[in-house]
Amino acid sequence: MIDDLDDTEAAPDITDLATGRARQLDDECATCVFAAGNPANLRTGRLAHFLTEVADTQSYIVCHETMTGGEMPAMCGGFAARYETDQTQILERTTGYTRVPPPGAGPRPAGFASRADGLRKVRLRTTGRADGPPPVIVIAIDGVLTPRAADSPPPGDLSWAAHIYDGLGPNGEQRKARVWLAREHGMWLTGLLARGAELVWATPPGTADPTWITSRLGLADNAPVLTVDDVAGPGDGSTDSPIAAYTGARPVAWIAAPGHSDEPSWARDRVAAGHPTLLVSVDPMTGLTGEHVDLVHTWLNTVWRPYHP
Structure with missing residues (x-):
């Protein structure tokens, strides 16, 4: 082999x-x-x-x-x-x-x-210390780390396990639901952190604390959480969106299920301004795959510039 x-x-x-x-x-x-x-x-x-x-x-x-x-x-x-x-x-x-x-x-x-x-x-550029702020990887959790599956695990060969969420839903009411999580997601995202990138969670308004999910994947619970409109997306329909305010001119990879209306224009505007930007579209029925993570690693090779002491 x-x-x-x-x-x-x-x-x-x-x-x-x-x-x-x-x-x-x-x-x-x-x-x-x-x-x-x-x-x-x-x-x-x-x-x-x-x-x-x-x-x-x-x-x-x-x-x-x-x-x-x-x-x-x-x-x-x-x-x-x-x-x-x-x-x-x-x-x-x-x-x-x-x-x-x-x-x-x-x-x-x-x-x-x-x-x-x-x-x-x-x-390909050196992936060690950099001459600027680290890239930001923004993950819209729904459909990426939590595929929209119900009674059976999502398709694919990941190690899916069912977890029962019993807490407040987006509308503030008590909710109980089965959530499928894959341990590989925690391993892959830890690998991106090891590259020096910063992970940021994006959730719609009113969504429960994502640490319920991330802690079960073995990820630290100190990553920033940004509230992002679940229709407009990363640009939030404005020039002063939470993502824009947090990331500024830093390289940004946006990983999300499709359907956000302003993704293309947001990415075009950032690239036109000289800010490296990557869009990764994830099938919400299968969730994040190794191919998506490979794409982000390759992108990091092109934007994480070598450090010259």
């Missing part, structure tokens, strides 16, 4: 002994970690871990299939098509690359185009 590979060891040398150039695959291999459908069988969050390690070391990913069976090591074709780091830029400007087919792919026809050709590359 590819996920069992030890990524703590130094990456092997990818120099082509015949040309002196760095070997780089011209396409994704059959089990590329970036390929659709997860043919590498990576655990949820594992790809984000790989990218975080690469961003911190400013290195690259070596194709796992070129490290077995007598193959010569080569840079992962899926990585090379999507990302740039200090080391990849240095290799390109010094030795250059010898592009080779993945193991078992055979000779290439004239005009060959890889599955990843045309992708816009993302510059």
